[in-house]
Amino acid sequence: MDTTYAVLSERIEKRFGDIHALRGLDLAVPRGTVCGVLGPNGAGKTTAVRVLTTLLEPDAGHARVAGRDVVREAAEVRRVIGVTGQRTSLDEDLSGRENLRLFAALRRLRGGAGRARADEALGEFGLEDAADRPVRTYSGGMRRRLDLAACLLARPEVLFLDEPSTGLDPAARGRVWETIRKAAAEGTTVLLTTQYLEEADQLADDIVLIDHGRAAHTGTPAELKARIGSYAEVVVADRAALAGAAVVLGPLTGAEPVLDESRLAVGAVAADPALTLPRIVRELDAAGVPVVDAALRPPTLDEVFLALTDREPAV
Amino acid sequence: MSTDFLLDSRAMAGRQLRRARRNPGLIAVTQAMPLMLLLFFGYVFGSTVALPGGADYRTYIVPGLFAVTAAGGLVTGMLTAAADSRRGVLERLRSLPMSRTAVPLGQACADVLLTAVGLVPLLAVGYAVGWRIEAGAAFALAAAGLLLLLRFTTAWIGFHLGMAVGSEEAAGQLASTTFVLQLLSNAYVPAAGLPGWLRTVVEWNPLSAYTTATRELFGSAVPGLDDAAGAAWPMTHPVAASLLWSAVLLAVFVPLAVRRYARTTAR
Numbered sequence: 001m002d003t004t005y006a007v008l009s010e011r012i013e014k015r016f017g018d019i020h021a022l023r024g025l026d027l028a029v030p031r032g033t034v035c036g037v038l039g040p041n042g043a044g045k046t047t048a049v050r051v052l053t054t055l056l057e058p059d060a061g062h063a064r065v066a067g068r069d070v071v072r073e074a075a076e077v078r079r080v081i082g083v084t085g086q087r088t089s090l091d092e093d094l095s096g097r098e099n100l101r102l103f104a105a106l107r108r109l110r111g112g113a114g115r116a117r118a119d120e121a122l123g124e125f126g127l128e129d130a131a132d133r134p135v136r137t138y139s140g141g142m143r144r145r146l147d148l149a150a151c152l153l154a155r156p157e158v159l160f161l162d163e164p165s166t167g168l169d170p171a172a173r174g175r176v177w178e179t180i181r182k183a184a185a186e187g188t189t190v191l192l193t194t195q196y197l198e199e200a201d202q203l204a205d206d207i208v209l210i211d212h213g214r215a216a217h218t219g220t221p222a223e224l225k226a227r228i229g230s231y232a233e234v235v236v237a238d239r240a241a242l243a244g245a246a247v248v249l250g251p252l253t254g255a256e257p258v259l260d261e262s263r264l265a266v267g268a269v270a271a272d273p274a275l276t277l278p279r280i281v282r283e284l285d286a287a288g289v290p291v292v293d294a295a296l297r298p299p300t301l302d303e304v305f306l307a308l309t310d311r312e313p314a315v
Numbered sequence: 316m317s318t319d320f321l322l323d324s325r326a327m328a329g330r331q332l333r334r335a336r337r338n339p340g341l342i343a344v345t346q347a348m349p350l351m352l353l354l355f356f357g358y359v360f361g362s363t364v365a366l367p368g369g370a371d372y373r374t375y376i377v378p379g380l381f382a383v384t385a386a387g388g389l390v391t392g393m394l395t396a397a398a399d400s401r402r403g404v405l406e407r408l409r410s411l412p413m414s415r416t417a418v419p420l421g422q423a424c425a426d427v428l429l430t431a432v433g434l435v436p437l438l439a440v441g442y443a444v445g446w447r448i449e450a451g452a453a454f455a456l457a458a459a460g461l462l463l464l465l466r467f468t469t470a471w472i473g474f475h476l477g478m479a480v481g482s483e484e485a486a487g488q489l490a491s492t493t494f495v496l497q498l499l500s501n502a503y504v505p506a507a508g509l510p511g512w513l514r515t516v517v518e519w520n521p522l523s524a525y526t527t528a529t530r531e532l533f534g535s536a537v538p539g540l541d542d543a544a545g546a547a548w549p550m551t552h553p554v555a556a557s558l559l560w561s562a563v564l565l566a567v568f569v570p571l572a573v574r575r576y577a578r579t580t581a582r
Contacts, residue, residue, distance in 0.1 A: 053410050079412040089403030093334040105326040106413045108319070134337060 006031045006158045006189035012061035014047050021047040023213040034190040036204030044213040045193035049162045053083045066157045082151030082159045088143040092136040096127050096146050099135060107154040121149040141172025148179050159183055161192040165199060177202055217308055228307055231299040232280055233267035237290035242266060244289045252280060269307040320414040327421025335429055346433055349384045350440055356503050357444060370537040377446035378529040379502030385465040386522055388426050390490040392473020397486035400478050415577045423470035430466045449534030458532035461557055465525045468561045475572040502526045507543035518547035521560040527553035
């Protein structure tokens, strides 16, 4: 049994009718690390999580989680993983405490041990005050914390989180991040999917950029950022000046500029770390381009995608 | 493994019982339905329908309403499974190291327990409108057992259909069509007076077998009515027919429901 990787997948394929959701996805998550799977909607993130958590059988390829095959040893895999989906899938009619007791019982923490573990988890996740209220009265952040608490009851070896902070306000997101960090610090391997570069940056040891159902780029957050560099964007006074701005920006950044006619903006990935904003403005000014606004900033996820995958993000 | 299976089933049944306790309103509505049907059919139609031999129409339909209520496991099972499927609860349960059969089984058992409790006020209302248990205690208990078997059977069918449609709205639509199954049974109207083809449909409707068996076991059958000359086999052997129907339906729908649950994915 391979003990180096908590998650190891090789050339996973999955089709849904005409949609080729996964086209040979390779993943390797070392034990005890946090892996951020980053990608736009439709990139295959959720399908990947479903295959790895035994909810879907792959059409081709192999995957092992905690050393067990997700198809042939599905029952063993389920025993050592925790999963939260994009939506919190708790029983809305039951209280937080009842939900946790149910999940404890289903996790073979029976009787007094299960009740004690459920109560302990309510305290850990700051849900004591709301413990006996039905879940349908909970806020999004509280649901998410309860969901995570349910997953962590039995201290899983590998935790799968599908967009754990989507739809949460910044404060709630911060609390969820704290929980994920704590689980990771206790030795749980975490695989989380996200649409937010910042989230992956905050939590992940390694990032896998997935696109069209395969891993497009893999690396630490620092490596990925270095590869993308920063993003230069200028806004010009009128439509006629767009082409002129592109002519200047192209050679400066060494990348193909992208024109946004509706915003009168021209942008390009700037790979050279020595490029400065004053230099961009000076060169544009010298070329007689009427610049209204200019920025040199970290790229957004959309821009990362445009730069690394040559396609419009499907967000 | 087998103790795990039982404990998982008990945990799932406990979940449904707790939900019922949290939603007493829903139970009240479910309970009110057969009472309204009893009033409607018993007093609106009952005043105009004359049964052969001068038998009382209200007494005739009370066991029919027991059967109709028991068959409501179809609707309850469907709505519960559809809601759990849409909200991702079933997928969540599938990611746990628990028995696949325990989820529908626990739900069906909880439903049977709730129905057993709900039968008590229903019997009381039956008594209030003049219906009586005419058979011995053993037969009356057998009648109750048969009704609970019907509930158990329909709960499995409902679970399967609920997962198949996957949304509460669609399940609600489908649930309303089950009323046709009631109308095409002998719960409210004896089959004997119907045109030939319709009589055949009604007499072979499984619900008619349970209804007739309930009448027979409670001792409230009117001789020569449900088993009138030319009646189909299920009408002349209603208890055997009901047991057979349950055996066949469970043999088909238990594996179907378990298999569908094991493969279902939330949308």
